[in-house]
Amino acid sequence: MKKYFLFIFLLTQLIFAQEPKMFLPDLFNGLPNVRDFSLNKNNDEFYFTVESYVKEYSFIAFSKKIKGKWTAPKAASFSGEYKDLEPFLSPDGLKLFFASNRLNNNSSEIKKDMDIWYVTRKSLIDDWSEPKNIGSVINTSADEFYPSVTSKGDLYFTASYENTKGKEDIYVSRLVNNSYTKPTSLSKSINSEKYEFNAFVAPDESFIVFTSYGRKDDLGRGDLYISKKSKEDKWLPAEHLAKSINTKKLDYCPFVDISSNNLYFTSSKSAIPKSLKKRKKLKEIINYINTNPNGLSRIYKVSLNKK
Secondary structure (H helix, E strand, O other): OHHHHHHHHHHHHOOOOOOOEEOOOOOOOOOOEEEEEEEOOOOOEEEEEEEOOOOOOEEEEEEEEEOOEEOOOEEOOOOOOOOEEEEEEOOOOOEEEEEEEEOOOOOOOEEEEEEEEEEEOOOOOOOOOOOEEOOOOOOOOOOEEEEEEOOOOOEEEEEOOOOOOOOEEEEEEOEEOOEEOOOEEOOOOOOOOOEEEEEEEOOOOOEEEEEEEOOOOOOOOOEEEEEEEOOOOOEOOOEEOOOOOOOOOOEEEEEEEOOOOEEEEEEOOEOOOOOOOOOOOHHHHHHHHHOOOEOOOEEEEEEOOOO
16 A cells, blocks of 8 residues: 555655656657557556547557567557557456447447447466457447556546536446446546546555646646545545646646556657757658657656655
8 A cells, every 4th residue: 555655645745856758759759649558567568559640540559578678569459440549457467448439349330439348368478358348337329438447347437428527527437246337427526517537546546647628727738637535535636747747738648657656648748849959861850850749649757756
């Protein structure tokens, strides 16, 4: 439990001495929008979303660390046909949840909305199963997306149900006797009349990090917030994360590796200047643009360890 409390303290109390850095810019060089991030417990396998330039289509890819180096990204075995995004590995790494517009596994038809699906594997080195729909208790004709799962198997996700407190809400569905309960919207400490979406919940539910758009302290198109649990097991009012993380652009899709106190998130910020200090050749310019914040969605990492 101490590691979770340490993370919460670091995230909410520290003034960040370091700016978040692009995560593996060379690995993602040449890809269009790159978003979402889910790392396994051994820190040697991660999944992410590759999204087209104007975001019509997306698929799920992965990379593995072999002999200390991350492999070139590959499309996941279950993805590459439909619009798939927002992968999330269960804490044990044996189940992966994601959002998709696929209708079922036996049809080429697609849905107009997004549903939550999952794949399973027997061990960390086995292949993934065929995708399975999580079921009608959760999936409806509305959008359901960005799954996040606790150690108990409870599912947090975003939905645009008719009973939302705002435009989109974060919901939880409990796993009881291997069946999901009817989803409930989280309290007003988290959900508001604005947009709340893309939540990462700690495996023990001690904290939740999510994106909200339209709040008074929102710096731009959406910022990251954190809410902690009280001693009475209630969500406390959400707090705005540090300005070194949030920008005037969209900052979203958080993931926390508690073992290393690292926060990963996606941002579409740009740091490309209007002029360069020194003349560059064409290849140098293109490489510079591709490996620096350039307005495309990219994954960022910030260490929360005290310096």
